[in-house]
Amino acid sequence: MTRVLEFSRRYPTVALTVTVGLVALLAFFALPGSGPTVARVLVTTFALVVAAQQGWGMVQDARRGQWGLDVLALVAILSTLAVGEHWASLVIVLMLTGGEALEDYAENRARDELTTLLSRAPRSAHLVLGEGSVLDVAVDDVTVGQLLLVKPGEMVPVDAVLVDEAADFDESSTTGESLPVVRHRGDTVLSGAVNGSTAVTVRATATAAGSQYQQIVALVEGAAESRAPFVRLADRYAVPFTLVALAIAGAAWAITGDPVRFAEVLVVATPCPLLIAAPVSFIAGMSRAAKNGVIVKDGGTLERLARVRTAAFDKTGTLTHGEPRVSRVLPEGRTADELLALVASAERLSSHVLAQAIVDEATGRGLDLSTDVTVDDLPGRGLRAHVDGRLVVVGSYDLVAETSADVLRPELVPGEMSVMVGVDGRYAGTVTLSDEIRADAATTVSRLRASGVEHVVVLTGDAQATADAVAGEVGIDDVRAARLPQGKVDAVAGLTGRPVMMVGDGINDAPVLAVADVGVAMGARGASAASESADVVVLVDEISRVADAVAISRRTVRIALQSIGLGIGLSLVLMVLAAFGAIPAIVGAGLQEVVDLVAILNALRALGGPVGETSGAARVRSTRPTASGEVEQRRDALV
Structure with missing residues (x-):
């Protein structure tokens, strides 16, 4: 009962149409003698009121330079009333008013993924205070640098970095990745990611307004309100379709001399799919x-x-990828791992982008980095470091050549850069880096x-x-x-x-x-x-x-065109059949509802279907290279 009342409040005209129909049927059967007359008067009056509303709406649209297909529905209502087919006119009214509810259902079904993103937007965050206490605050009040607690199953409220050792997150709402993604300490965790089974602590790196999920929400809100120019293309079919429908109806009347044929043709010439299917597809x-x-x-x-x-x-x-990665390790007098461990140990505390790439490669290989390191940074040239008592020089050819003999210049491919290495006064090798494709x-x-x-x-x-x-x-x-x-x-x-x-x-x-x-x-x-x-x-x-x-x-545009063609094609077939008297008005009105449903269901096909070769099989499940066999393959190639 609650759903019925809610539906009635949302679609009062539909509810009123159904009520009028039920009352008319009750009068038809319950009032001996006068029942049919009462039912006819009630239905006719109601249909005329709806026709007047439709007519006024058409006038307003015409003033704005818009021309739609409602003229066919209006003429169909009036013509069925004129030939005494008042029950058919009521079905047409129900079709028109029910079309709004049907369109809402179809659009809501089509918007599922968009509205899910909107509805799940974080509203609050758990702010970590001193001594382990937690205070719930509005997500808009979170500032950069604050520690936040994210409980199991909760969404990360703002962009942040992970403070704990490791955690897994469901990022499907923002990236489409269906499998959990492992993040490690210091990794970026974007807002919208859902925490796994253990509570974790993160440090905010952006406010709510500047975070990924809120930006997505803003994009989605704009997308949800859009109306494609292509959809208006469907409206442009209105004039030729209307003229064709009126021509078929007029010809049927003229040839047979029966005005009922005119009404029967127009009953099936109200192609709501033309107006609904295209936007639903998009x-x-x-x-x-x-x-x-x-x-x-x-x-x-x-x-x-x-x-x-x-x-x-x-x-x-x-x-x-937009960031340098180690492409080759070319050692002299030692293994590639030994050279890489020395260089990464020397570069470990550097913020330089090349240094970070070398450290990441060493970490990815599982190499142990020394902590017994002192570093003398030489801006623009490289650095000198003492690693476990050994002098390690890392940087340009000129810098390494100052202290090391027999420095070799490797042949570089376009886009590749080199980092020379000297150890204890001898050339130790080269690490090359490139922005990988x-x-x-x-x-x-x-x-x-x-x-x-x-x-x-x-x-x-x-x-x-x-x-x-x-x-x-x-x-x-x-x-x-x-x-x-x-x-x-x-x-x-x-x-x-x-x-x-x-x-x-x-x-x-x-x-x-x-x-x-x-x-x-x-x-x-x-x-x-x-x-x-x-x-x-x-x-x-x-x-x-x-x-x-x-x-x-x-695929979406193809389905939209198919839906438009389906609506027009089925309506034309029904019009021809009606012109030959094969479809009574009341039956035609019901068939038109079936046409509407078929076209909309076809439009909803745009929700699914293949998209070609998806990248899912190649996705890396962890931000740490050791979690993927791909890195082991790269390792073999590097050495």
Whole structure:
């Protein structure tokens, strides 16, 4: 009973239509003699009131320059009343008023993934005070640096770093990763991640407003309110469809001389699928993308994404990981692990990005680093350190050559850099580093080409040789290097195959993402400037999600077109049958409801389906290299 009352409050016209129908049926059977007349008068009066409301709404729409399909419903109501088919007119009224409820259901079903993100947004946080006490505070009151307790099963309220030794988190709500991800002390834990089975302590690195999950919520709120230009395309079918329907109805009346045929044709010529199925498809597609770790900001973007003919990629952080990693260890007179352990011990306390990469590699190999270290930092050149009593010099060729003999210069590939090492006055080897190409970059490019993208280009500020090397590895032959932000903007403006999709990740990519037909930001690292200027934000650090987004958008548009075609096609078939007298008005009204349902169910197919080669099989489950066999393979290759 409660649900009935709630439904009645939300959809009063539907409830009133059902009530009028029940009262009319009761009068028809309960009042001897006068029952049919009472029922006819009641239904006719109610239908005329609804028709008047529809007519006034049409006038208001016409003043705004909008022309819809409601004119067919209005004419159908009036024509059925004129020929005495008052029960059919009531079914048409129910179809019109019930369409709102049906559309709400379909849209709510399609929005599931989007609304789930919104509803789960953290509201409070457990602030850790002195002596282990905890105070619950509003998430908006959390400041950077505060210690927070995250209980089992709770969502991390703000972006933070893990204070405890290790913990596992469910990041599916933000990245789409279905398996728990292991984080270790000092690792970043983004807001929105759900803690596992043990309470953990984290230290806030951002406020709520600046955290990943709140930014996602803002994107989702914008996406949920969007209406695609493509949806208005469905509205443009209204005029020709209306004219065709009126022509068929008029011809049936003229040929048979029976005005009932006119009414019967128009009863089945009220294609709500034309108005409902397209927006439902788009909302479902956006929800599908969100489930896959991609936020599409509006329906118009989804439509443009489906038509992309040119894809442009930034190099650093997009086709590559965007951070240096050890590529080779070239020892002299010792093993690779021994050399790496010495260098990492010397670099352990350095904040330099290259030093951190070397330490990460050593840690990933499980090497023990010495703590008996004193360091003399030489800015711009390297460092001298005493590690367990041994003099270790790490840095440039010139620095190491000052104290070590026979220093060798290794042959470097484009994009690779070297760190020379001397130990106790002798050359000990070289560690090379490079910004590694993403494992899924080449597959992503090939998938885009297979889906219909005709032209793929690299736009980067890096040197031509480095850019050419990366592009060659991933299968791109158009490389435009040494481009500053304005140069990237000019390059995108000059591309002829439209729409153009630009994929980038950094602050310097924000201008070109804004001018591209579709700007895609690799937003997993919280590059807010890029994310805010982009139309699409990839929430997980996998470039394959770009190809997934294109696949989802193309499938969504295809389903939307199918739904529109299905609605029009079935309505035309029913109109022809009605013109020959095969479908009575009351039956036709019911069949039209079936057509509505079929078209909407077809539109909801955009919620599922394949997206191509997903990257799930290749995902790393832990932020520590030792958790993946991939690192062991890399280790073999390095030495």
